[in-house]
Structure formats: C-alpha cells, structure tokens
Amino acid sequence: MVTLLDVAASAGVSRSTVSLVINKSPLVKDETRQRVERAIQELGYVPNPNARGLVKKENKSLGVIIAIEDQPYNTYEFNYETGLYSYNITNGIPVGLANTDYGLLTERFCVSIQGKELPALVKNNRVDGIFLVGGLFTPELIERLKEKKIPIIAIGRYYDQIDSVSTDVTQGVYLGVRYLLDQGYRKICYINCPQIYRSNAERVAGVQKAMREFHLEMKPDWLVYCKHNTGEGGYEAIKRLWQSGARPQAIAAANEPIALGIMRFLYEQDIRIPEDIAIVSYEDSVLGGYAVPALTSVNIQKEYMGELAARIMLKRIRKGQEGELEHIIVEPNLVVRSSVGKC
Template identity: 25%
Template sequence: MEKDITIYDIAKNLGVSPTTVSRALNNHPAVKEKTKKKIFQAASDMGYQSNIFAANLRSKRTNNIGVIVPSLNSNFQASVLAGMEKVANGAGFNLVISQSLESSAKEIANTRSMFNSRVDGLLVSLASDAEHLEHFTPFHRKGIPVIFYDRIANSDDSTGVAIDNIQAAHIATNHLIEQGCKRIAHISGSIKVSVYAERLKGYKYALIDKNIPYEEELVIILSDINEEAGEKIVEQIMQMDPLPDGLFISNDACAASCMNHLKLKGIRIPEDMAIVGFNNEIISRLVEPKITTINYPGYEMGEVAMKNMINHLEGTSGSPLSKTNKITLRSELIIRESSLKKK
C-alpha cells in the first residue's frame, strides 16, 4: 500500500519550505499566485489528499450539522430541509441527514451515530413514538446544541421552532363552525406527537367557545395519517350517525384522499361535508374542489432553525438560543372551495 503524500514530500519535490506549501494549499494571501499554481499542480500530480479530518480535530469542528427527520417522503420536511440547506451552505456548513422512520429506536440509533460522527450541532423533528429524550443527554453534556423543529420536546436544554398548533387548529375548526357546520369530525395523527395533541386541543377549544358538545366518536386517531389512510377513514366516517357536516383533517394528503373517497360514496364537497386540511401542500391546490388549509411555513422554519443553530455555533452575541426556549412562527388559514358552504 502506498504511503500518504505529505506537505513535506511536496516541499522537497519543489525545493520550497513546508510552511509555504501549507499556506498555498490553504489559499493564504502571503503566497504568490505563480507559486500557488505550481504547488497545487504538484499536489495534484503526487496524489496529495488534504487531511481535513486532522485539521478538524485540531479546530474541534467538523462543519457538519446533523438533521434527523421522521420521514423524507413528506413535502413539508422537504421544504424544511431546503430552508436549512440554503442557510447552512451560505455559512459553510454541510448537512448530515438521517430519518427515524417514525421509530424511537431508530431515532436513538441515529442520534448515537451523529454523536460519534462529531456533528457540531443537531436539528431534530421527533419520531411519533418518541417518549423519552435521554438519548440527547450526551449532546447537552458536551455543549453540542440541539434544536427541535415542528415536533418539539418540552425540555429546558433545547430550543424548539414550531407554529402555534393550538391556535391554528382553533382557527380551522372555527372556520367550519362559521360555515354552519354543527357536527365536525377531526382526523388526527398519534397524539403522542406534540403537533397532533395540540391540534386536538385547538379543535376542542373551538367547540367549547361556540357551545358545541365534544363527542369522542367524532375524533379519529391513526398512527399514520397519509394518502393510504383515506379509504379507512371514510369507511369510519360513513358509519357515523348522523353523518358529520364538516371535517378538520390534520394533513393535506390525507384530506385529498378522504375527499376522493367521499365523492365515490356520493358525498358532495362542500355542500354535504366541508373539508379543511393542514400544511398547504401542493396537493391541496391540485384537487377539485381546492382544499382550505393552514399554511405551515416549512421553508421558513428550516431557515429560522438553522440560523439559530449557526448563531449559536459562531457564538454570535444575543443568539436567541440563549434567551428563549421556543420560537413560534406565524401560520394562517387559506380559504378555498372545499369548505365554503356559504358562497
């Protein structure tokens, strides 16, 4: 096996000092352009590999930021990652992305792997069955910042970036009440997940505010509310007596799927059943009628979470990470035809 080429080998070959080689390879302004070119050429010809790892060990930085997402096949997570990537690239950081696939066991394994890879910081959206957070303790001990986004942890050691899910769900449900709906069903993901638990609360509060009794049977909770779940949900809705006249569904792909299956059963949207979704995903604008939804600013969430992370890593004074534990972004109701009973 060939031994690694060092800066000393290049220096000897060109008859210059090792310091000059080192400076040239680090693009130091003190080295003349002509010399730099000669050194780069020799390094390339001799097969020199710069030891970024050794340099990183000296500076105790890898310039890698870990991101753990529950699932990559989500438009929302994709737009969050795009926002993160833009900010990270601009600041010279790389993203190391892994997915927990909604499993806390996999999340724990991912976290361990990120820690062993010496990431400078970690951004996490929690898995749906994540109940304990001890796997983040090694990060806190070493002073490695952890920021949660969307699905956040109530922990004093970490910052969370989210929207006010209680308020957003309250607005969505209230809109259906204002359209004349008296029997509103709510379709939710696992309430172990902070966002779904909060949306259920917002739904309940809206009913209480308008003196509408809360009925357990009008709430359908599934571990995974996605496109595939639509048929199953509609079967359950069709067995309710009387039928609901409004549906508040906690995600757009599921709302679109439910709408298609309801239409197959001869239910008119919004005349018989008004529908409100959540997230403002592309699908909400592509179906007929277009779906009223809560705009969830994923790209902005990615940018804000990453800016906080980088401010913290660069030790920028007044970094929000040191001042607050929760950053709340604005969300809004986008009203379209699927909910408009009152034209």
C-alpha cells in the same frame, strides 16, 4: 498548487500566523494581517476546508434527523408517508446556511430503536450539529444526544431541553375550525393524527377553542384518531365514522395526506366537496393545490421554520453552547382554496 507555506514565505511570517489570519483571529496585528491577506491575494491561495476541518475537528456538515413511524413500505400506494413535512422544512435550512461552508446530511430514524441506538450520523461523529425534525423524539433520546456536546435544534416541536423552532399547533387548528364555523358549518368532525404524536392533544385544544366561541361542543365520537399519518390512515378513520352513522357537515383533518384519504372515501360514496361536505386541512403543501377540489389548509411556514433553525445553529456553533435556550414560535395562517363553501 499554492500552499500555506508559500503564503507564509511570501508574507515573511510563520505558517501558524497565516492560519490565524485565515481563521480571523484577533491576535494578529493589523499590519501583519494586511501583509498576509495581500500575499493570499497575489498568490491566489484558496484555503482547504477539509484540512481546516481536521485541524479544528470540524466536519462542516450538519445532520437532519427525521423521526419516522415503524411502518414498512412496499409500494407507492396511499399507505406511504409522503415525507413532505420534513422535505419542506429541510428545503428551508440551506437558506439559513447561505454563504457558509456547511452542507447537510439526512437520516431517517425509526422511533422503535430510540431506546437502543443513536442516529448513525451522531454515533459516528459525522456532523457538527443536528436538526431534529418531527414530534416522535423522546426526552431520554435528547439527553443522550446532548452528551455529544454539539448544538441540537428541534424543528416543528418544542422541547424544553434544547433550542427549538415550532408553530402554534393549537392556534393553527383553531384557525381551520373557526373558518368552518364562520362559513355556517356546525356539525364538524375532526380526524386527528395518531396518538403517538405529542401534538394530538394540542390539536384537540384548537378544535375545542373554536367550538366554545360558538357555544358548541364536538360529539366525543366525532373525534377520530388515525392509525398512521397517511392517506390510508385518513380513509380508514372516516370510514369508521361513516359506518357508525355519523353525517358531519364538515371535516377538519390533521394534515393533507389524511385529508386526501378522506376525500377518496367520500368520492367512492358519491359525496361532493364542498357541495355536500366541506374539508379543511392543516400544515399545507403542494398536495393542497394539486387536490381536486384544491384544499383549504392552515400553512405553518415549514420552510421558514427551517431557515430560522439554521440561523440558530450557526449562532450556537459560533458562540458555543453557552447562553439561554431559544424557543421561537412561528405563527400559522389560513390558505383559502376550494374545499369549503358556504353552508
């Protein structure tokens, strides 16, 4: 196997000079650089990324920390979180890391231990930077993570302490509810995410914005919060509303798992979608196309958010932690399918 010393001997330079050339240092003269690069090519030398990482104290790994609720799962029933939100975002990150040596490590981090523990990937110094996915991270935890002096990018939520790539939640919910109103629906209820999620207030603002444009107000008891971001959460939420005697013409749901739970309840009541009631969802995923009928949903471009976050990460690693924070907002768009008709 060709070593760094072999290249140095062939080029007539020191081992450290070869290292400088490999790491693209501007300190090496052009003539010397060309001689070293010629020796590398002739000998077929391939740098060892692990060895370089040890010298530069790099892992060449980035961590994806996914915040999850404190809910145990014993079955694959509809009380299980699908994980599609984080999965879709994570699928976009490698696109932004293309043509680099960086790989990804993933950790699911329970919110209940935020005050006691750091994510294992960070605590054990296994990554050169971290992506925070989800809206359950506390400002206190972020400050503790910043003490590690590695780049941190939040995806899907805005945090003023770190770089972030997020979507306009209020505008996204507005698009969905406004579409219902444009189709003639007036009696609309909103099934919101659990109140532990910071986005719940932004979602309500989106509903109210759309309703105000039609000089309408949602009945206070037609805004219902789920206990969990699952199908069961949506099922139980609409069940409570239905048992109160409410009969909306249309339902807007905080995400697709919740929407599918709502659809299951309506199916059990022999209520047809969209003939008897319309449904619009938020976030969009493969579930929207698989549902029967297919779900009209607001697409928040999750994969693209992951890609943009990866690009910011590479910039931070290359240039260091200096410079102003970046906060990118990705605009949502409405995907019209079959779950909404004309009222």
